[in-house]
Amino acid sequence: MPITLRAHTGGEARLEVPGATLRALVRNLDERCPGVRERLVHPDDPDRLMPGLAAVVDGEPTNMGLLTPLGEDSEVHFLPAIAGGA
Amino acid sequence: MTTTTDRPAQQFNVVGTRPIRHDGVDKVLGRAQYGADLKLPGLIHGAVLRSPHAHAVIKRVDAAKAAAAHGVFAVITGEDMPVSASELLDMGEEVTDLRWMSERIMARGKAVYKGHPVAAVAAVDQNAALEALKLIEVDYEPLPAVISLEDAMAPGAVVIHDDLVGDHLGEKARGTNVAEHTRIEFGDPDAAFEQAAHVLERTYTISRAHQGYIEPHSATAFWSPDGKLAVWTTTQAPFGVRSNLAQVLKLPVSAVKVTPMEIGGGFGGKIQLYLEPLAAVLSKKAARPVKMVMDRKSVFDATGPGPGGQVTVKMGVDANGAIVAATADIRYMAGAYPGSSISAASVGVFACYKVPNLRIDAYDVVINMSKTAAYRAPGTPQAAFASESLVSELCERIGMSPMDFHLLNAAEEGDRRPDGPIFPRVGNKACMEAIRDSAHFQSALQREGPDGKLRGRGMASGFWNGIGNRSSVTINVNDDGVVSLVEGNPDIGGTRATIAMQAAEILGLPAEDVHPAVVDTDAIGYNDLTAGSRTTYASGQAAIEAARLVVEEMKKRMALVWETDPENVEFENGVFRNKVAPDQRFAFKQAAGKLGQTGGPVAKTGSVNVRGSGGGSFAAHLVDVEVDPETGKTQVIRYTAAQDAGKAVHPSYVEGQFQGGAAQGVGWALNEEYYTDEDGVMLNSSFLDYRMPTALDLPMLDTIIVETPNANHPFGVRGIGETSIVPPAPAVANAIADAIGARLYQTPMNPARVMEALAAKRNGANGR
Numbered sequence: 001m002p003i004t005l006r007a008h009t010g011g012e013a014r015l016e017v018p019g020a021t022l023r024a025l026v027r028n029l030d031e032r033c034p035g036v037r038e039r040l041v042h043p044d045d046p047d048r049l050m051p052g053l054a055a056v057v058d059g060e061p062t063n064m065g066l067l068t069p070l071g072e073d074s075e076v077h078f079l080p081a082i083a084g085g086a
Numbered sequence: 087m088t089t090t091t092d093r094p095a096q097q098f099n100v101v102g103t104r105p106i107r108h109d110g111v112d113k114v115l116g117r118a119q120y121g122a123d124l125k126l127p128g129l130i131h132g133a134v135l136r137s138p139h140a141h142a143v144i145k146r147v148d149a150a151k152a153a154a155a156h157g158v159f160a161v162i163t164g165e166d167m168p169v170s171a172s173e174l175l176d177m178g179e180e181v182t183d184l185r186w187m188s189e190r191i192m193a194r195g196k197a198v199y200k201g202h203p204v205a206a207v208a209a210v211d212q213n214a215a216l217e218a219l220k221l222i223e224v225d226y227e228p229l230p231a232v233i234s235l236e237d238a239m240a241p242g243a244v245v246i247h248d249d250l251v252g253d254h255l256g257e258k259a260r261g262t263n264v265a266e267h268t269r270i271e272f273g274d275p276d277a278a279f280e281q282a283a284h285v286l287e288r289t290y291t292i293s294r295a296h297q298g299y300i301e302p303h304s305a306t307a308f309w310s311p312d313g314k315l316a317v318w319t320t321t322q323a324p325f326g327v328r329s330n331l332a333q334v335l336k337l338p339v340s341a342v343k344v345t346p347m348e349i350g351g352g353f354g355g356k357i358q359l360y361l362e363p364l365a366a367v368l369s370k371k372a373a374r375p376v377k378m379v380m381d382r383k384s385v386f387d388a389t390g391p392g393p394g395g396q397v398t399v400k401m402g403v404d405a406n407g408a409i410v411a412a413t414a415d416i417r418y419m420a421g422a423y424p425g426s427s428i429s430a431a432s433v434g435v436f437a438c439y440k441v442p443n444l445r446i447d448a449y450d451v452v453i454n455m456s457k458t459a460a461y462r463a464p465g466t467p468q469a470a471f472a473s474e475s476l477v478s479e480l481c482e483r484i485g486m487s488p489m490d491f492h493l494l495n496a497a498e499e500g501d502r503r504p505d506g507p508i509f510p511r512v513g514n515k516a517c518m519e520a521i522r523d524s525a526h527f528q529s530a531l532q533r534e535g536p537d538g539k540l541r542g543r544g545m546a547s548g549f550w551n552g553i554g555n556r557s558s559v560t561i562n563v564n565d566d567g568v569v570s571l572v573e574g575n576p577d578i579g580g581t582r583a584t585i586a587m588q589a590a591e592i593l594g595l596p597a598e599d600v601h602p603a604v605v606d607t608d609a610i611g612y613n614d615l616t617a618g619s620r621t622t623y624a625s626g627q628a629a630i631e632a633a634r635l636v637v638e639e640m641k642k643r644m645a646l647v648w649e650t651d652p653e654n655v656e657f658e659n660g661v662f663r664n665k666v667a668p669d670q671r672f673a674f675k676q677a678a679g680k681l682g683q684t685g686g687p688v689a690k691t692g693s694v695n696v697r698g699s700g701g702g703s704f705a706a707h708l709v710d711v712e713v714d715p716e717t718g719k720t721q722v723i724r725y726t727a728a729q730d731a732g733k734a735v736h737p738s739y740v741e742g743q744f745q746g747g748a749a750q751g752v753g754w755a756l757n758e759e760y761y762t763d764e765d766g767v768m769l770n771s772s773f774l775d776y777r778m779p780t781a782l783d784l785p786m787l788d789t790i791i792v793e794t795p796n797a798n799h800p801f802g803v804r805g806i807g808e809t810s811i812v813p814p815a816p817a818v819a820n821a822i823a824d825a826i827g828a829r830l831y832q833t834p835m836n837p838a839r840v841m842e843a844l845a846a847k848r849n850g851a852n853g854r
Contacts, residue, residue, distance in 0.1 A: 004268070048406030052181050
């Protein structure tokens with residue numbers, strides 16, 4: 001978990017959460033750490049990550065947003081997207 | 087050039103060869119059409135009035151006289167531009183805020199950088215437009231300019247954007263110029279430093295440096311009465327321009343067509359919108375196509391350089407030289423609006439190393455200068471200048487050779503990147519070993535040059551992750567067996583050839599028989615930008631996919647001809663064969679002649695959304711310099727760049743990317759910077775005064791292509807366009823330190839700074 005979200009996780013940097021997809025993982029994560037979902041999910045599109053955020057699953061960024069399938073031992077990182085370009 | 091590889095390679099017929107580039111003749115003969123070459127019926131010409139102040143309230147803009155001037159068709163100001171609310175936009179490699187983008191393109195109420203557009207005119211010709219600009223009256227109320235980190239971050243600093251809400255470690259902050267403060271942390275670096283055998287901390291200052299593309303920005307727009315907008319522009323991102331224009335101008339994306347013209351360099355600096363929306367709104371008002379071309383001064387004043395800033399790094403090692411902890415404090419000046427690639431800098435600053443305990447703080451700071459833009463491995467050369475310089479100095483302190491240090495601490499497969507993800511198989515150590523085994527490294531440096539000049543040798547490593555993302559390529563098979571390949575990525579570095587070659591490999595054709603064409607956004611499926619080291623890697627995969635679909639379709643056609651099942655048809659090395667009747671065989675070209683009677687044309691599109699980069703590309707550079715202690719001038723006398731290409735599709739272009747990045751990095755190291763006055767006005771905004779390296783400044787840059795196959799690509803290809811700019815500045819800094827016995831902690835390491843370092847050494851303040 002990025003340091004900016006650790007207020008929601010009780011300071012935990014690493015959590016084990018079930019989920020067959022990234023969306024399910026975020027849903028389960030939000031049950032455990034209320035408020036996380038609204039920091040991670042696009043307010044107008046429940047299938048998209050929040051703009052400015054990237055999810056890395058098993059070492060590579062997702063290309064299916066929250067629909068990305070996860071394995072039993074998948075490792076997920078939520079990272080800030082590279083900002084710039086204005 | 088030497089190629090190293092660590093396994094038996096796939097056998098290729100086309101990939102790995104060096105055909106003449108498909109666009110070479112047009113470029114050599116001057117027939118290639120760049121943005122400024124465009125001519126359209128009824129074309130008129132635009133010009134931009136730019137703020138002379140870095141920070142000023144715009145109290146009044148009166149364009150009445152200009153609008154009435156002879157030959158003028160339209161005048162626009164900020165009032166003519168649609169207002170956008172804050173909304174984060176995905177730009178492919180980066181994200182940006184729509185509102186900041188809109189305000190940057192045309193000032194409304196306040197100018198926040200010198201060169202900020204305040205008004206624009208379209209007239210019958212360029213001279214008429216420029217004359218009309220002189221008739222526009224603007225009342226400014228100058229404000230104090232914030233042009234340094236110190237000014238921007240000081241308590242009580244002048245706040246550039248009253249409504250900027252900073253994100254400081256997740257907390258909202260108002261009344262600040264710090265748009266973002268991020269932190270990456272794992273382990274306990276502070277405790278690890280306590281236990282370390284050696285700890286070194288240094289602060290480095292890096293100048294902002296411009297991408298320096300030869301071709302200035304240009305854009306032509308025609309806003310048709312039917313509401314459709316056509317734009318011809320020099321861009322790395324035609325689909326990005328299309329979506330950003332739609333967002334800025336409040337149009338449906340399908341109403342905008344963008345035609346990418348030939349591009350004379352970009353290096354990340356031709357992703358953002360600059361002239362396109364102005365030309366569009368002028369065209370709408372004038373009901374004619376409007377062309378706008380920037381002059382060089384405006385390019386320097388008003389388009390993004392890479393950010394400058396300050397980086398403090400600290401590293402601790404155990405008694406064997408193994409890293410036990412590292413921290414970084416990265417502060418980049420984003421320019422007038424947020425976004426300076428601090429995230430990429432945070433990844434890149436220690437990416438080459440195994441670091442068990444780590445903390446990286448990064449600050450994105452707005453100042454009153456032009457908004458920075460991506461510049462080749464955005465944010466990373468600056469961070470690497472700090473970390474790789476520190477490593478070299480640390481090695482001096484502990485009596486360890488930098489080569490041994492790199493090999494001991496190199497991040498490998500299974501190690502974590504600083505931001506958390508685990509590296510797959512990568513070529514970090516392989517690059518360092520390639521340098522170690524090179525003739526350059528193995529040769530002794532003659533330490534005394536002519537006329538008392540001092541010589542030194544330095545090395546550094548570098549990393550850039552790159553991206554994959556979306557690409558579409560269409561292949562059409564002609565009756566003569568030559569295929570046309572339609573793609574949507576502007577060709578900056580030879581990608582017409584490298585994409586065509588990947589298709590040719592699958593089709594069993596020579597590269598010359600695949601004719602690539604870069605087309606407009608209505609003529610091909612979606613393509614992300616030509617950036618992020620993605621085009622050969624990701625669009626190449628779209629070409630491979632399209633070629634495979636072509637082969638499958640042609641197998642069906644040959645099955646019809648041979649009256650057999652398609653599964654009986656095999657295709658290998660450009661020949662279709664009937665497995666059950668081995669004498670039945672057609673070369674691809676013969677088969678192509680049968681398409682008309684077997685169902686008609688074959689045209690197939692490959693569309694991909696490639697996840698990630700496969701671990702990115704590492705590099706190691708070695709440089710010898712000669713420093714004149716009388717003048718402080720540094721001359722690069724030998725240079726070797728090794729980098730992991732996965733599989734080099736066209737080795738000449740790979741070598742060219744290595745050399746080009748190294749040359750740009752040497753420029754950043756030795757000469758390039760923005761000289762500004764205290765009001766933030768750039769004083770060296772021409773190529774005469776902004777000193778980029780020329781061929782006379784550099785020796786032949788030797789290259790070593792390392793090939794550690796990328797599991798994410800069918801041929802093992804890695805994106806390689808960016809990493810080569812990361813190691814040069816610290817490698818040169820380390821070589822200068824080796825030559826003169828004194829360290830420089832600031833770019834550019836120009837003669838004045840070298841003389842200062844020598845003087846400090848004489849005074850005992852800097853030296854070894």
